[in-house]
Amino acid sequence: MEKDLELQPEWLSYTQTRKITGLSRGTIRKILDSGSVKAAKVGSHTLINRQSLLEYLENHSYARESRYKAAALRAQTTEEGGA
Numbered sequence: 001m002e003k004d005l006e007l008q009p010e011w012l013s014y015t016q017t018r019k020i021t022g023l024s025r026g027t028i029r030k031i032l033d034s035g036s037v038k039a040a041k042v043g044s045h046t047l048i049n050r051q052s053l054l055e056y057l058e059n060h061s062y063a064r065e066s067r068y069k070a071a072a073l074r075a076q077t078t079e080e081g082g083a
Helices: 014-021 025-034 050-059 061-079
Strands: 039-042 045-049
Touching (some): 014 025, 014 045, 025 045, 045 050
Antiparallel strands (some): 039 045
């Protein structure tokens, strides 16, 4: 297995989502509460669907900086074979 191959998780924690998007926990919660992004509760943890989040960020102008991060993340995923 190649060392530089980094697997991209399908589900993200709040911390991972905040790092990717630069959005606050409260903003992420509002997005999830609106039903615009898929999320799942696993025990006491909320997991956020990565693909759903990326699509949301690409389609919402208020999160312009986050959209750039999402586009870069999507490019990275594509280069890695769509993990």
